[in-house]
Amino acid sequence: MTDGAAAPAPADAPEVPLLARLARLRERVAALVEARSANDPTAADPLRGLYLSDEAVRHHLRRETGHAPAEPETPEGAEDRLHRLALRLGLTSFDVSVLLIAVAPDLDRGFEPLYGYLNDDVSRRRATVGLALDLCGLPTTHADARDAFHRAAPLSACGLLVVEDPERPFLSRSLRVPDRVAAHLLGDDTPDAALDGYVRGLPPFGAGAVSGNGEQAAHQLAKHLAAGPLTVYLREQRQGDGLLFATAALHTAGRDALHFTPGPGGERPDGGDQRPDDPDTTGGGARAGSHGPVAEILREARLLDCAVVVSPLPERPGPLLRALAARDVPVVLAGPNPYDPDWCESDPLVLDVDRLPSGRAEAWSAALGLGAGDDPGFDLAATVGPYRLGGDRIARAARAALDRAAYDGSPVTADHLRLAARQQSASGLERHARRIRPAVDWDDLVLPDGPLGHLRELALRARFRDRVLGDWRLSAGGGRGRGVLGLFAGDSGTGKTLAAEVVAADLGLDLYVVQLSSVVDKFVGETEKNLERIFTEADRTDAVLLFDEADAVFGKRSEVKDAHDRYANMESAYLLQRLEAFDGIALLTTNLRANIDDAFTRRLDLVVDFPFPDAEQRLALWRHSLVHVPCADGIDPTECARDFELAGGSIRSAVVTAAYTAAGRSEPVTTADLLAGARREYRKAGRLVPGEMGF
CATH class of the missing domain: 3.40.50 (Rossmann fold)
Known part of the structure; x- marks a missing residue:
């Protein structure tokens, strides 16, 4: 034990009871008191600490000069910090002296009683304006020196010095150096x-x-x-x-x-x-x-x-x-x-x-820690192409993907990246639209080759639009955005909404179905405001926006006969302008393509027509719907596909009806159950059932 100090116990030291620790602390305190009182002439003074006598001051001076502590180890590069700081901020030699005088009690507590003595007040243990001037050998009436303590002066303006006690006379105001500045001068760069x-x-x-x-x-x-x-x-x-x-x-x-x-x-x-x-x-x-x-x-x-x-x-x-x-x-x-x-x-x-490239494979590769020749095991460029994340979001998404892969105990996959990227694209669209997390893929679509090829092209446009429109400069200009716009037209139940979900799933994005009830408003101008909120949020979100039954909003303009026509046309004009500046992915569906204004059609990237399925496609739809359903031996939906002209949505409803019927019997689905479900769908549509027509 030296001067009452004890070396800290190692982390693996045996446990010591609290009372024993207090006893050791009492011993260290007693030793320190004894060591100090042995050489302190004021130790027996009953008013010790309330004032400083001349003898006490001389004792402090002797203690500081005669028993100087060992020089502390200076952190690397910290010895010139005051000098470098003065050069950077343009401080004068007087400024440096004042800063040193003010920070001294924070670095060496021996200055506290001395400053108290010089201030003629033992309770004031910091330097004052008057004391700083005295220590610098300047008269208290020196105008330029007094200016150094004003708020606009470099020391105060740069946050290095605080002049406290504004209610006191100027010369008796205390000087304080913020703890962060003192720590910096000692080599500590821990942020404030x-x-x-x-x-x-x-x-x-x-x-x-x-x-x-x-x-x-x-x-x-x-x-x-x-x-x-x-x-x-x-x-x-x-x-x-x-x-x-x-x-x-x-x-x-x-x-x-x-x-x-x-x-x-x-x-x-x-x-x-x-x-x-x-x-x-x-x-x-x-x-x-x-x-x-x-x-x-x-x-x-x-x-x-x-x-x-x-x-x-x-x-x-x-x-x-x-x-x-x-x-x-x-x-x-x-x-x-x-x-x-x-x-x-x-x-x-x-x-x-200018718009910077987003979703580049190079940035993702660097964030994932991949080298130039490393193979992630999947097509990285195609996976991250749909996401418009900036550099910081890419880094965060990469960390999240790595953490999720470590949790799963596997290398990073495309699914890990997609999930992490969606998390970085937090959206406020749920206030205006219904969120769907796609759980389908291309195998769930039963379509002719033509519409299916158009859908794949739509996904391709969304994935490589930054390269084609940005890097290759094929943007139309005029402030047009880089959005991807598509129209799905066809009869009800032909798979338009399902196709939108498949496209979103292929891109690794969520699907947001716009609720018309949250958009259309009877008050003039409110519909446009609601649409603007949706488009603005979709612009900054990586998602697919779906306007189902779009002809309710994107209908044809008409001849102006009254105020209603005029405001309806203004809404269409707003939509035309907003679509041109849109940067996201928006899909429109309609049962009647003729109801969509031609001006909207011109601004679309693709129009996909969904035909009513023929007998061969209907049979494929029946079989696809029965993939996960327990079926009786010999079940054959051929008769249903041949005799009942149903779209895909109606076929699924018929299969659901047959499944409930079979579940009620605790038996597999039979051909009779399928026929009953098909007849149910015909009656719902108001059509004559073949078997009930006497055929």
Whole structure:
């Protein structure tokens, strides 16, 4: 035991009872008291600690100089931090001296009683403005020196120094260095606890994430970021592209960055409680309303000599931009809205970010940790093609896929990737549409080769649209989106909705069936607003949007005879414009193709006609419906297929009726049960049953 200290017990030491631990602590305390009182002339003073006599001060000075502790081990690279910080922030030698005077009690407690003595108040153990001036040998009336303690001065403006007690006279105001600054000077770069929930890592920069014109623009921005601090606003066409572009530019410039995610107002982005807005405790300015600890963000960027990337922006970014205005910190903001000069007084550099390639196999391969020649065991490009995830979402999806594969005890498969990608595309569409998780495949479709080929082409377009329309520049221009639009036309029950589900399953996406009850509104303009919410949400979601019975919304325009016709035509005009700018996948179904406006048809990528099945296809449908049903020996649906002209949906209903009948008898399904089910469907449709016509 040395000076009352004891080495920490090893982790595998035997368990010690609590009372025994307290007894050991009492012994260490007694030893420390004895060691100090032996050399302290004020040990017997009954007022010890309430005041400092001259003898006590001389004792402290002798103890500090005569029994100097061993030099602590300095962390690597920490010895020049104060000097480098002064150079970066343009601090004067006087500023450095004041900072050192203010931080001294936080680094060496021997300064506390000495400062108390010099302040003529034993309870005031921090340096004051007057004491700092005295220690620097400057008169208290020196105007330039006094200015160094004002809020706009570098020390306070950069968050390095806090001048407390504003109600006191100027010279007796205390000086405090925030704990984060003191820790940085000692070599500790643990982020400020105030940033928890607001700062996250930038998305990984992978090959192919930014290419073509985007790569050239990122290199140009990198040159300016490397040259010096500036504020940049990146207007993105798709959420996440601005962040990915900023990451590429900063990577090229060789600059680290803090990714700041401001809260929407009143709460933290991680769901925790928002701290109330503090007074200016860091000297760095306001908190920009309730969007987060802006002052601490800027201070952290200054300490680490890095940039600040803000994405996504809050709905009203003006206060945040004004609070982030700093000439010594590079700030890159990304958002979809056009820049508004009212946001701040000094305009940033505004750049438009072109649509970046998404879902590239190279980015997914890097996120999965695959090498250039590694084979994942499936077609990676075709699997990830339908997903429009950015760099950070790709990394998160890859981690989720790897975790799920480890849980299953198998290598990563295409199904793992699809599931993880869908999880990263959380959708608000369920407020407006019914979600269907596809559980079918191409084998469940019984169609002629023509319509089946068109459906496969539709899936192909959805999978490779970024390559064809983006990389190969075959987009029509004029602000048109990269959406895939298809119309399924045919009689009821011919498989239109099932085909939409099969396409969604092939792409690994969820299917959302739009509920017309949540769209159509009797009030003028409300239907368009509801549709806009659906399209906006679908634009940012990887899903297939299905408008069932689409002629209710996409019907033909008519001659204007009254106000109803006029507003109905306005709704159609809105839909025509919105479909052209749509980036998602939308499918329309109708029983009467003639009811769809020709202008909508022109904007569609594919129109698939679903024919009524002939006898051969009906037989295939009957047999397909009976695959998983226990059937009696010798069952033959040929008679049903020949005599009953039913579509696929009606055939399935007939099989369900036959199955219930057989289940009630606890027997397999027979041919008679199938005939009874077919007759039931004929009667439901109001048609004459062949056997009841006397044939």
